[in-house]
Amino acid sequence: MSDPLKLVEAVRARLGPKAVLTDPADIEPWATDWRGRWHGKSVAILQPSSTEEVAAIVALASENGVPLVPQGGNSSMVGGATPPADGSALILSLRRMNRIRSIDRGAMRAVADAGVILQSLHEAALEHGLRFPLTLGAKGSATVGGLISTNAGGTQVLRFGPMRALADGIEAVLPDGTVHDGLTGLKKDNRGYSLDQLLVGAEGTLGIVTAARLKLVPAIHLRAVAWLGLSSPQKALDTLRALEADTDRIEGFEILPQESLDAALRHIPGTRAPLDSRHEWHALVEATTHGADAEPPAELLTRLLAPLVERGVVENATISATEAQAEAFWRIRDSLSEAERAAFGPATQHDISVAVEDMPLFMAEAAAEVERAFPGTSASGFGHLGDGNIHFHVRAGTRGGPDWLEQEGNAVQWLVDDLVIAAGGSISAEHGIGVMKRDELARLQPDRVRHLRAIKAALDPKGLMNPGKLV
The missing domain is CATH 3.30.465.10 (Uridine Diphospho-n-acetylenolpyruvylglucosamine Reductase; domain 3)
Structure with a gap:
């Protein structure tokens, strides 16, 4: 049986006292994930200061059969950097390697x-x-x-x-x-x-x-951010495609429903509605330039959006006049998760992707399917339409109280994930699998997991690298 304490002493003897933290007060914040959902144990945090020291630690861990959990900022959204609860692993922090x-x-x-x-x-x-x-x-x-x-x-x-x-x-x-x-x-x-x-x-x-x-x-020389009012996600995608046909300077294209904007306006201090009209959907578009010789981004967006407004593809639009206004637009987008928690209460949150061209229809059909299966809930998505990644939220609505997630959260998760896989998508677009989605990945795509496990077994036959995550 592996002995983490033996490894701790070996590392201390090899690399000195700075390479090891054993005070429980120092370890405790790093034994819990960023969201506070997973809690582990570790008798020490190992802190190498160079690649050579990491290699020495990993070699000693292999000799002693002790698992290691690598950590950076511990900001995983899926419990990907949390040590196991049985205390069998040591945390390997890379924070001293900051050069x-x-x-x-x-x-x-x-x-x-x-x-x-x-x-x-x-x-x-x-x-x-x-x-x-x-x-x-x-x-x-x-x-x-x-x-x-x-x-x-x-x-x-x-x-x-x-x-x-x-x-x-x-x-x-x-x-x-x-x-x-x-x-x-x-x-x-x-x-x-x-x-x-x-x-x-x-x-x-x-x-x-x-x-x-x-x-x-x-570096960016100038940027401008446009806020658009739209009738549907499909109109948003039509707008994106029209812009991309004329320029390669669009860096961001985010979509959100009116209900999410309303939540931000109600619950995030200092926010103001970018438009003087209400729309079913909104989009945030950022254009940049790297030099003074290029068309200023505000002029570029004005020129490209004007015909889309005339044709009714875009219902209304405004373009940031200052950097402060551009930041204010982005602040609304960045605060949506916080605003929705305050406005709507319990919700299941799904970091999903499907093909960009399929996303508008998926958003409508998935929301309708979930609301049919769980009457009283409400579902919608916001996020990175330009790369097919939406943060799809299912809110308890009138269906349940504070314990709704415990009662029906898994069933909702399974339904949403089934719809994503049926659409040829991914249940993790950018947050990873970690602990949270490990069992779901195995349920939905056993062949994929079998192949991942084969790769891991070839490179990590002792299973000492970040146990319990991904596979």
Whole structure:
């Protein structure tokens, strides 16, 4: 039987006291997930300061048969970085590995340790006139390693893609303690399977990401945000396609129903309705420019949206006149989950994706199907229509009180997930599988899970990397 305490002593002897935390008060905040839904135990947090130290720890863990749970900012939405409740695993924190190793202005690449916080990467890139084109609500705590391990998305996926597209190379310690170095920046490499791509989205189950070579783009010179009033998600998609036919400068395209906007206006202090009219649906569109010689984004949006308003594709529109107004529009979008919790009470929340062209019809049909199956509930979605990722919420409505989630939450989850799979979609668009969706993935797609388990068994035969997650 493995002995975590024996590993703790071995790491302390090898790497010194800074590499180990054993005070329960220091460990407790990191043994619970960000949402407070999963609670684990660990007798220690291991804190390496370099790739070499991670390799030493992993090799010692393999010798002693002790599982490791890698952690960055512990901001997982699905319990993906929480240790098991039996105390059998140790937390391996990458937070001391927070160095940006290099930023190459000419190549537009950064090499950053796994523990670098996203906001710190943004700030460092900006000093070089560049930016890392991925952002999300947890940018002040999410780390590079966690973003890679969950294939994080955010609001700029429409133009630049998720972490899988932005990671140009990965350094990682594999389960046997060897180091995979993928940071050389090769444009072509046909040496078989890509370990880099296997590690993206693996949730720490195949190894410990220690650093990444990341793509950067020029810093934004100007941006403008348009708020649109629309009659349906299909009209929103028609608008997006019309814009994309004329420009490649659209970075964000978010959709939300009127009821979600109403919730934000009622419950988020300082918010104001962007339009003076009500509409069944709304969209948020962001356009940018990287230089002074390009058409200003506000003029671009005005020119491209005017004919859509004339044809009735867009019912009403306004374009931000200042950066403060653009931020105010985004603040509404970013506060929707908080506003809906305050306005509607208990709800099941589903991070789902289907093909972009299929999403408008799916949103309507799935909401109707759920409301038929569970009379009294209400269902709708908001989010990243441009990349086919919607946060689909089913609210208790008149059907139940505070205990509704415990009584019917699983049944609602199963129905929504069944509808997603039937539409050829994914039950996890950007948050990962973690603990929360592990059993659902196995129920819905057993063949997929069997293949994932085969890969894990090949790379991690002792099952020591982030046990209980994904597979």
